[in-house]
Amino acid sequence: xxxxxxxxxELHPQVALRPEPxxxxxxxxxxxxxxxxxxxxxxxxxxxMGQHSxxxxxxxxxxxxxxxxPSFVSALSSLTTSEIIRVL
Amino acid sequence: xxxxxxxxxxxxxxxxxxxxxxxxxxxxxSGQRDERExxxxxxxxxxxxxxxxxxxxxxxxxxxxxxxxxxxxxxxYSISNKIGVKFSTNGAFIDQRNAERLAAMDYxxxxxxxxxxxxxxxxxxxxxxxxATAIRAMDNLKAAGFxxxxxxxxxxxxxxxxxxxxxxxxxxYGAQLRITRLRPAGRGADTWNELHPTNAxxxxxxxxxxxxxxxxxxxxxxxxxxxxxxxxxxLNLCGAGRVVCLIDPIGDVxxxxxxxxxxxxxxxxxxxxxxxxxxxxxxxxxxxxxxxxAGACASCGAFDACQGGCMAAKFFTGLPLDGPDPECVGGxxxxxxxxxxxxxxxxxxxxxxxxPRHKVNA
Numbered sequence: 001x002x003x004x005x006x007x008x009x010e011l012h013p014q015v016a017l018r019p020e021p022x023x024x025x026x027x028x029x030x031x032x033x034x035x036x037x038x039x040x041x042x043x044x045x046x047x048x049m050g051q052h053s054x055x056x057x058x059x060x061x062x063x064x065x066x067x068x069x070p071s072f073v074s075a076l077s078s079l080t081t082s083e084i085i086r087v088l
Numbered sequence: 089x090x091x092x093x094x095x096x097x098x099x100x101x102x103x104x105x106x107x108x109x110x111x112x113x114x115x116x117x118s119g120q121r122d123e124r125e126x127x128x129x130x131x132x133x134x135x136x137x138x139x140x141x142x143x144x145x146x147x148x149x150x151x152x153x154x155x156x157x158x159x160x161x162x163x164x165y166s167i168s169n170k171i172g173v174k175f176s177t178n179g180a181f182i183d184q185r186n187a188e189r190l191a192a193m194d195y196x197x198x199x200x201x202x203x204x205x206x207x208x209x210x211x212x213x214x215x216x217x218x219x220a221t222a223i224r225a226m227d228n229l230k231a232a233g234f235x236x237x238x239x240x241x242x243x244x245x246x247x248x249x250x251x252x253x254x255x256x257x258x259x260x261y262g263a264q265l266r267i268t269r270l271r272p273a274g275r276g277a278d279t280w281n282e283l284h285p286t287n288a289x290x291x292x293x294x295x296x297x298x299x300x301x302x303x304x305x306x307x308x309x310x311x312x313x314x315x316x317x318x319x320x321x322x323l324n325l326c327g328a329g330r331v332v333c334l335i336d337p338i339g340d341v342x343x344x345x346x347x348x349x350x351x352x353x354x355x356x357x358x359x360x361x362x363x364x365x366x367x368x369x370x371x372x373x374x375x376x377x378x379x380x381x382a383g384a385c386a387s388c389g390a391f392d393a394c395q396g397g398c399m400a401a402k403f404f405t406g407l408p409l410d411g412p413d414p415e416c417v418g419g420x421x422x423x424x425x426x427x428x429x430x431x432x433x434x435x436x437x438x439x440x441x442x443x444p445r446h447k448v449n450a
Contacts, residue, residue, distance in 0.1 A: 027144035
């Protein structure tokens with residue numbers, strides 16, 4: 001599924017995050033997928049996005065520079081494929 | 089990732105060296121139980137530690153793990169601590185009752201080992217009757233409604249032509265196929281020469297994997313084949329001591345499941361500091377996380393693709409670790425192998441094989 005700046009998203013409830021030096025590992029207990037989140041910023045956004053009504057709000061709240069938003073949108077879209085996050 | 093992780097992603101735990109079979113390529117030379125085997129309480133303490141490290145799942149093997157009387161107790165304890173379990177078995181103990189018990193559990197994956205789609209091919213490697221045993225276990229799992237289990241195949245010279253049939257067999261059970269690379273470890277060191285795929289067959293495996301993509305699991309074990317061109321899906325590096333390790337039945341920690349040898353032993357879970365200390369502080373793992381020299385492969389254009397291949401395969405065939413894999417698709421390993429005297433290849437540090445049965449002449 002494609003994520004947009006208007007999407008409300010959350011970390012999938014069956015996913016656990018484990019902090020690592022490069023960011024975090026995300027593991028989905030349901031589909032057994034393991035995904036590398038290779039930047040601390042993406043980890044912060046993924047953790048807190050469920051508390052915001054849109055991705056735009058989540059990115060602003062985490063202080064992510066607007067020039068980086070397109071790359072976050074595409075990274076988060078790929079995370080919906082593995083169901084690490086889901087669109088509400 | 090080459091610098092290592094705070095905890096392993098892929099941790100294999102061989103619960104016992106005891107086994108009802110005596111496969112000729114057994115990585116752990118299993119057969120007889122080791123009297124130093126971890127007790128139930130010690131095993132649970134390891135699980136407590138893995139939970140604190142946030143290890144998401146463990147791969148349990150052996151030997152035949154279901155031989156342990158506390159097998160269910162251990163896996164239930166793990167799962168109740170949010171550590172998923174994937175275990176490998178020859179299926180001998182998956183009767184109807186156990187199949188139902190397994191089917192009732194969450195976060196559990198089962199791999200049935202099978203090395204041929206017919207009894208003759210399979211039993212030549214895994215022993216007489218083992219094909220029928222595996223099929224019976226698969227029938228029981230299907231009847232119990234376990235869902236998608238896995239059929240795990242070690243690819244050899246003799247079953248490589250059966251890959252399509254393996255896939256069809258898996259499909260017929262609603263199972264997932266997993267194929268892995270034959271390693272010259274354990275008893276496999278003695279049989280590797282006769283069993284490992286030929287150069288032409290390696291190309292065959294590569295093409296077959298490319299065609300089947302992510303529908304077939306490989307444990308990322310064929311990354312040496314990436315030197316053929318396009319990369320296969322998965323982690324393209326040797327994860328030994330970086331993302332992978334092995335805990336053996338007596339608690340010794342090795343860099344990976346294919347190197348049960350003192351050279352690659354990092355410590356023991358029963359020592360002060362436990363597994364966590366071994367994973368994070370041991371000299372061996374620290375060294376494995378440092379940049380590794382490409383050695384003789386440095387000038388090869390394919391090095392980025394194959395990363396020099398498998399450390400264990402090199403070690404047990406007597407090749408230098410900073411050179412080509414014995415199955416280097418460019419043929420460089422084969423040339424080197426010809427110059428290694430058999431007497432100089434390392435032997436596994438432990439052997440739990442059952443003593444050979446001597447025929448008595450009447």
